[in-house]
Amino acid sequence: MLAELVLRELTKVFRARREAVVAVDHLNLAVGKGELVTLLGPSGCGKTTTLRLVGGFEDPDGGAIYLGDQEITHVPPQRRNTATVFQSYGLFPHMTVFENVAFGLKTRRVPRREIRDRVRVTLGLVGLAGLEHRPPSKLSGGQQQRVALARALVVSPQVLLFDEPLSNLDAKLRVETREHIKRIQKELRITSLYVTHDQAEAMAISDRIAVLNQGRVQQIGTPYEIYAKPANAFVADFIGRANLLHVKVKAVRDEQTELELPNGKTISVSGFPDLVVGETVTAVIRPEAVDLAPPESGDLMGKVIFAHYTGSLGTYRVELWEGTSINIEVLNPQEEGFLEPGLLVGLRLHRRTIHILREQ
Amino acid sequence: MRNELRRLVRDPGLFVVVVLVFASLGLFIAFPLGRVLQTSLFPRGVFAPTYFKYFLEGRPYLLRPFLNSLTVGTLVALAGTMVGFIFAYVVTRTDVPGKAVFRWIATLPIISPPFLLALSAILLLGRHGIITRFVQANWGFTWNIYGLPGLVLTETLAYFPLAFMTLEGVLAGIDPALEESALDLGASKLRTFTRITLPLATPGLAAAILLLLIRSLEDFGNPIVIQGRFPVLTVQAYLAITGMYNLPLGATLCVILLIPTVVAFILQRYWVTRRSYVTVTGRPSTAGLRSTEPWIKWPLFGVVCLLSTIVVLFYGMVFYGAFTKLWGVNYSLTLENFAYVFSTGATYLTNTLKLAGIATPLGGILGVLIAYLVSRKRFPGRATMDFLSMMNFAVPGIIVGIGYILAFNTPPIQLTGTAAIIVLVFIFQRMPVGIREGIAMLQQVDPTIDEAAADLGAGFFRTFRRITLPLIAPAVVAGMAYMFSACITSISAVIMVVSARWQLITVALLHEVDNADLSQAAAYGVVIVVVVMLAIFLLDFLVGRVLLRRGKHAR
Known part of the structure; x- marks a missing residue:
């Protein structure tokens, strides 16, 4: 499989006053074209930091990130072709659903007509047709989540980044939405990096899972491999009960x-x-x-x-x-x-x- | 550090803005202050700190103002904080009637020019004051309000509202569950107050004391009216420059004043605030514990009523004075003073409005920009920018004014006598408040929103203009309302940079006091208060509109 996103020896250290915490520790990962890879681990394992490094919101202290055939290690977020679905959605409260989704296209100077068409198609895809003119505050949590998804999808990013996108939804909606995300992701064959601490969600949605602990990859494999053939005691104990x-x-x-x-x-x-x-x-x-x-x-x-x-x-x-x-x-x-x-x-x-x- | 630099260079919009902001802060904040230091230490280019030597030797004309300023500052800080605490306690912890009135009265001294209180102290308690005359006529004794008593009285009244506002927030922020738990565990009301409420409010009390100390040290308007034979540093620095043309002496007095103010500022900003137990959530719990014991609440109520009456009396006296013919001689009512203010004083009023009107939007935008940079962006020198931009919050206005005179009197940047120098003083002296408002508002906006905008390809300018600015618009407008009224009432810095061509209304008021035309001075005071209230009302209305429009969208 052709790798679309490659992380090589990626390292991030957070320094606060006298302490230094290694959040991401020489991490290696390759995500194939059209593949959905999940970063799974307990809180503080560095999974969100890794995602933010790929999105460009943090600057790595070592290693490199490649997107397609380009190195993007230190490219600012506005100039990398990634799009993120944020945990808290980050919807612009002063804009309508349409304006939110159109924002990324406007910054890319897409012609008006094309913007209208692409926004309409994407909103249809996520099942929000007809809600174009609502402000985000007038939407349910699930609908807001889909606006965030549409806003990221519409710019056709090379890699779609999900930062615990379902954590603000209730249990039942979470299951529905993850199936929805999986379907859209397969349909569009969009390369995705997905962060969650919920192992059931990771098992259900992923092509492959990378289990992280203390900034290091413990094991990468299909959900079956991770569960049946854990590489070490941490993975065995973290995935399911053992x-x-x-x-x-x-x-x-x-x-x-x-x-x-x-x-x-x-x-x-x-x-x-x-x-x-x-x-x-x-x-x-x-x-x-x-x-x-x-x-x-x-x-x-x-x-x-x-x-x-x-x-x-x-x-x-x-x-x-x-x-x-x-x-x-x-x-x-x-x-x-x-x-x-x-x-x-x-x-x-x-x-x-x-x-x-x-x-x- | 290298990472931050790399990011900065890769975001050209951010890079340009950071450079420009640093340039303006350097030129209009650091450079004038540097000139003050330079003039005090290197008069005529060689190191000769003569007056520092004299100060350390204890020459009275340097040492006395220093000790006087500290004495007034300490007394005002303690008295003002106590009064503020009583007001705050009554408003947050009891169920007495008339709390809205108390709150309104406590804001009066904030929106009026501070030296108005000194003026009315003279109208009431001066040689020809109403109370003075009454007491003298009935009991035959008299007193001298000029000097320490007048300074402590007027400054306490002028600055206790700052303590009140700080402590109201602190008390409202203390979870009533803590006090209820103490009571529940068997502690008496008194024990609950001394063991729970007071310790929790201690950082707030310390902050209020330091804030009032700073304000008293840097006060210029009240002392110049009422200091009498009790010289304080601000006025002596002003007199050294404008009366004696002794720049090194003036600059040295400035530095001597600067040291305690900056120490208090640093303590307040970096030490006290870090010790605060109260987490500001942006929504203080309204369900405070209500003390209903009559023996607690009615005496406090009495004290607050008395203090409120005094405040109202002081302001009422300015109104009354404005309508009397000639204070001390002829108390018959007249409109002549206003006729005078609107003829002779008309240009001063329009100048003030014009220059404040130019400075406000510029300062507001710059303030928001700095707030955005220091609270949301990472770049080398961020902490320095934060400190520099808040500097003039601590630096007494008179020093800012003297710094501008020293810095911009000669080429390459010759500005003295122009309107521009007044506008610049307005902007850089009043901006810190705008910055604080901006930071407070930004803290309520999820940083993810900024990241989402960058993620979707928006650079610095686009994110700031399309996302940040619309979201914090209400704070921007509110900050501008405050800035506008602060410009109109300001005196200490601008008094150094006004000129015959560009005279301001506050300075005109002081001249009337100087000429002993107290009635005309009072009329100026009334006009200033009315203008400020109109401005605040108008901008409040605008903020309301902005909020309403946003309310349709906001969550």
Whole structure:
């Protein structure tokens, strides 16, 4: 795939009085033409700063940004062909919807007629036809968000930048809007960089996800890769919930690897031919990849210490031995068979979804 | 730093504006001040700080004004802050009637020329004052209002409203939940006040004290009328230059005055404000805790009523004086004084209006531009621009005026005697207020809006003109209203730069006081107050219109 946006060794340091905080730390990323890549991470991981560096609102302290075949590292925002959908939208309150969307075309000296046509087409695309003459204050939150999207789309940027665009919407509207954004993005094949801290949103909308922590990329991959094959404990723990269990490698045969659980039992998983017999590794066990069994009959046994019923899920915390407990999710729990705290229970691990991390 | 420079160079519009603003601040703020310093330290080009030496040796004609100024300043700062605090407490924390009236009365001294109070102090308490005569006739004793008592009285009345406005904001900004929690936890009202309210208001009190100290130190209008044999620095500096033509002495007095003012200013701006506990959200909670105990509120109410009566009495006396034939001799009522003001004084009035009218929009635009630059843009020297532009807020007007005389008396820039020098003094002396209004308003505009404009391809000028300016228009107009009235009532700086051709109404008023034509002086005073009120009313109306038009769009 041809890379449209490339970040190379990008670095940004914020200095305040005596402290210096490295917000973005030698970050490398390539976004292909027409691809939507999400920067995902906890607050303070540098994802928004990275986006602002691409938009030109911050100046990097090191590294380079390439857009198409041009270097734009220090080009001011008004002269780079990027357009941003801001978290707080940044709509001009003294202008109508039409004037807001037309603003970027006017600065580009597009002829009046063309402005009118392009604004109309774009407003139609985002489903705001007929609201041209409203001021932003007379629109709902969702409509304001779509004005912000239209205003960025209409200038046909080389890269569209989304800065947590859905964070001001309520839960239901967020799901609708993200589907809407995804559809428009695929339709127009517009290269996009998307920032969010909401992993469900990132999983749903992205072609690829870059997981960030402390200004560094932890892993880049498709949503499936990020979830099923996390590169390290941080990614495993940040994306979804994960139980991390230290296990010992007992034997490595062609396709099978035998792991010794802390209680002495051995399980056999496929893959991981690189492991060395005798080393201790971390097994990533997803809560939904554990089945409940009668005591003494599973791979592990423990005592239920918490049990919550949330409708679609039953979630349990089971203490294996003092200091170690694992979380379990059971889909579609029924009233009979729902476990109460204090009960002993056996646990059977799904062999296929166990992922192994080498200890650092 | 290198990044900032690079950004600046890549945005040519911003670059040009920053350079131009720096050039104008340098030429019209830093350069005149530099000339004052230079004249005091290097008279005739060689280092000879003779008068500083005399000052340190304790020569009375230098040391006394310094000590006098500090004495008056300290007393006024303490008394004015106390009065302001009582007003603010009554308005925000009790449910007494007539709060709107108190608020209105407290704004009177702000919109009138400050020395009007000195004038009415003489009308009331001077040798031929109404009260003086009454007391003398009935009880047979008398007093001398000139000097320290007159200065403290008039300046306290003139400047307590500044403390009131500061402290009203502070008290209103204290979340009543804090006081309620204290009461809820069993603290008495008194304990709540001394342990919660007062500590929370302390930074505000310190700010008010320092602000009043600065204002008193730099006051020129009141002392020149009422200082008597109690010389203060501003008036002595003025007399050294205009009476003795001793430029090094005048400049040295300026520097001696400048030191305490600038120290107070820096303390106020960089120390006190940083210690404030009150977060300004732009919407003070109106549901303040109302003290209803009669033994708290009625005595306070009495004090506030008394003080309000005194303020009203002082202003009323100017009105009365304006309609009397010859103060001290003939108290019969007449319109002659106004006939005089509108014939002889007509040119002074039109000059004042004309020059203030030119200075206001220029200063307003420059102020907003600087506010925008320092609060929204990053470029090398931003902090310097911020400091330089706010400089004249702290530098006493008389020093600004003397600086202009020293700086623009000779080529290359010879401006003395022209209208331009008055306009420039107006602009650069009054701009800080416009800048502060602008910054306050900009803080309420989401910076994302600017970024969105840049993101969509708008450069510096387009963003400023199409986005920023329309959004902060109400603050711009309000700032201009204030600036216009401040220009009309100003005296301390412009008194140095007026000329026979360009005379201003405030200066004419002072001349009448000098000639002991108190009734004519009062008539000038009335005209000034009426003009200012009209201007404020008119601009208020305009702001209202702007707000209404914007209200249709605003969120």
